[in-house]
Amino acid sequence: MGLTNSSIGIKAVDSGLEIKKQLPGDKVIALAGNPNVGKSTVFNGLTGMNQHTGNWPGKTVTNAQGYCSTKNHSYVLVDIPGTYSLMAHSAEEEVARNFICFGEPDVVVVVCDATCLERNLNLVLQTLEISKNVIVCINLMDEAKRKHIKIDLNAISKRLGVPVVGAVARKKNSLSTLMEVVDKVVDGNIKATPLSIQYPKEIEEAIGVLEPVVKNKVGEMLNSRWLSLKLLDQDESLVREINTYLGYDFLNDEELNEAYAHGKSILDSYKIDSDLLKDKIVSSLVRKAEEVCLGAVTFEKEGYNASDRKIDKILTSKVTGYPIMLALLALVFWLTITGANYPSQMLADGLFWVQDRLTEFFQYMNAPNWLHGILVLGVFRVLAWVVSVMLPPMAIFFPLFTLLEDAGYLPRVAYNLDKSFKRCCACGKQALTMCMGFGCNAAGIVGCRIIDSPRERLLAILTNNFVPCNGRFPTLIAILTMFFVGTAGGAYSSIVSALLLTSIIVLGIFVTFAVTKILSKTLLKGVPSSFTLELPPYRKPQIGKVIVRSIFDRTLFVLGRAIVVAAPAGMVIWLMANITVGDTSVLNHCASFLDPLARLMGLDGVILLAFILGFPANEIVVPIIIMAYMSQGSILELDSLVEMKELFVNNGWTWITAICTMLFSLMHWPCSTTLLTIKKETGSWKWTALAAGIPTAVGIMSCIFFATAARIFL
Structure with a gap:
């Protein structure tokens, strides 16, 4: 059941043959390598923006194809998944092995890390056993030079029996030598005699x-x-x-x-x-x-990696590792909270200016009020809120997250949390997917592909929602500021908000551990698998490329999915707010129906209904609450937190309501974008339903427990 070998598919990856059929004049280059060797940098350097991504046939493993050309040939580059081996212990290894063996690439370029070449040669030697047309690209030669590592490329080439090229992939001109060698191999000007491994x-x-x-x-x-x-x-x-x-x-x-x-x-x-x-x-x-x-x-120098090891002693220490993780998390949130305020307001002003112009246009065309209401006050206004609230935090958070990834820190996070996940019978790689969930849970779900075990991948998918995405940050930050920090604003307010938000997220992480443990002992029993976790060398991040990659690959991708599902939600919300039964709108009728359960949870019917209607995008929860309290016909937001707090208090909010709302925001069903992603990744409505039901059940029980305890003892 679930992500078994049969459900993700075990069949030959014949993409290389398909490419040759579609583009008969082009040559196919397979780009292989261990994780963290700069393979993607080589790929991006050669292809530029002439690339696209997709899934391997029958696999939940991402591939990328790109195009480049030389004087002699035009090439299709296929970036096969990074892997340490071709012995097919995981989906990535199977895909890499199958493409090299059955995809019939014209050339296989194996990218290696110059600072740890001996370890990387394991993959090279396995590739030589499969294919004759192999080129070894030893990347990060600048890092090797900095660490006083000297590599005799000619000697390596003679011993392997295939061409060996040194490169610094970050410098695009250094890849020209690689393509010259590729041309020679394709044209038959280099006759390789690959090394044959002698076994016992x-x-x-x-x-x-x-x-x-x-x-x-x-x-x-x-x-x-x-x-x-x-x-x-x-x-x-x-x-x-x-x-x-x-x-x-x-x-x-x-x-x-x-x-x-x-x-x-x-x-x-x-x-x-x-x-x-x-x-x-x-x-x-x-x-x-x-x-x-x-x-x-x-x-040439002893202790060539001494500086990295000194840093690791601090960042992976039992004493300092966790505090530094929490401090960096709080710093990222503070920068996100502080930096997103002004662009979010500017974006909202711009989009609502567009709304006013649309209103004028509808009036000019004498369009009926209901059409203007559905399309402008419903669909467009909801989209405007989603974009203005969601885009700035993502545009800040994702680059910051990617900078930590590019610098080599995220593998240290996985290392620190590995033992905790092992105690839950899960995989340490789940720490990385959990971190990705901070930006967007849908991105975190896609990131679960890095986990080899189907059982452990499901554990990560089912619990990813306990880490709040940036769509839930506005609700959490607004409530924290109104009821627990103060609405004066300034640097102090943003710092305290960031610290309290970090505390809430730590709670979410503990809930992740607890639910993972329960699932691994019940529904998804099993022993945690072993995996290779490489601590790559620390590197200076490429800020420009990080910003471009995080915005185009993550921010706009996630925002696009959110817009697709938010548009029809805007129509439904407007209709519910404007269609009346008696003297009361359908929206308020629904809120009254939900009120008994909501009161038991420490909320009210309006709050619970706002979460339900916020299913397409969590960003619209608070505006829906305001709209229902003010009995307005369209979604809106007050100009200041002081006014918002006054409105909430006048409608019965207390500090208990505030905490229960934050608890339920932290632990409730994933948004529609995330659930669609879960369905796509698992191929199962059963697991998609469980991914929605588990956090919702935990959220309801947590709210009832806290509200009941608070009423009895406080």
Whole structure:
């Protein structure tokens, strides 16, 4: 059930073949590499804005395709998922392996990190076993120079038997050498003789029995030596891909089955089972990587990464790691709160100026009042509030978040929280997806793709909503300021608001841990999986690229989804506020119906209805509350927090109401954008319903518990 292998699909990724059919004159370059080696920087540097993203067929793994050209050829670059291995333990590894093996790229460029080349060569060596047309691009040569690491590119190239190119991907002109080598490989001007990995004699003996038969069956279509090794490794997912690629049941051959049985008997005679075979394969790769680097990679200065380790002792310390995380979180919120106020107001003024012009136009056209009400006071006004309230905080928060990511801090956050998630039988990578949820829960849901285990990915998806997105920040900040900080404004007010908001978010994180623990012991039982978490070197962020990437890839993407669902919501809200039954609007009738449950939760019917109508976008919750209290026919907002507090108090608000409203804002159903994303990621309405029901149930129970306790004891 859920995100199992069958639900996310296990089938050959033949995008390379599809690309060649669609663009027969273009050559295909597969861009591979470990995470955090600058692969995306190489991709962006070569393609510029000539790129698009999508999902691999049958996978919830993002790919990117881009276009570039040289004097000789035009190329389609495919940025395959970053992975440490091609042994297919995760969806990313399967996609990378399948594209290299079955996608028939003309060239495979493997990007490596110059500061940790030996570790990166593990992926290079595995790629050499699959493809002959491999180019190794050693990126971050400037970082290596800064750390006094010297790399003999010629020696590495001779030992690997393929071209090796040094690069600083941040400097676009350094990639021209790479493309010159790509041209030579494509034109056949460079004849590669890829290094062949020699395994222990017992494995080589088994390969020797199986390979001649495999070669006879597949010819030059696949690397027979590598394929023989994978068959002995009992890689079932690979067998399915081979059958799809060849168009028939590969193993349904008597001669091949006899050779396979013979090879397995040889391994059995040496008492080598599947796990031991994998260990021996990995050990051979590690030893070969050491041999390749021996003498070719030299460290001219001891303690070349001493500064990074000193910083890590502070940022990942049990004593200082958590306080620094909370301090940085509070700083990001303070900058977001302070910086978003003025642009938000300016944007609102501009959009409502447009609304006035639209009103004049409708009057000029003698349009009926109901049409003006639905389209202008309903649809456009709601869109104006969503854009003016949502865009400025996202435009500030996402770049700040991306700067921390670009500098190398976010992996340290995952490291710090790993043990906490392990205690909940979850994956430490969930910390990263939780951080992404601060900006937008939909982005956090998409980020859950980095978690390999289907069970742990579901845990992250179902609990991501307990971290408030920026759409809930306005409600939380307004209530905090009115009832607990004061409405005088100024730097003191924004600092206290940021600190209190951080405290609320810490509560959300604790609830995330608790619910994850409960789910992992009940609905989603299982043992936490292990994963490789690399702490990349600290780097100076590229501020310009970070701003552009975060605005276009995250801010505008999320805002676009919100607008799509907010527009019809504006129409529904206006109709409910203007259609009356008796002397009372449908809006107030609904509020009266919800009032008993809402009172039990420490709220009132208007507040609960506002949350329900705010389902398309959390930003419109407070304006709906004001509209209902003032019995207005369209969504609005008061000019000052003083007026807003007075209105709320006159309608029965107390500090208990304020806290219960914040609790329910923190813990209630995800917005429609997030739920649509969950449906897309899981492919299941069942898990989508649970993703909505779990936080809502927790929110209702939390509000009832707090309101009841406050009334009894206070």
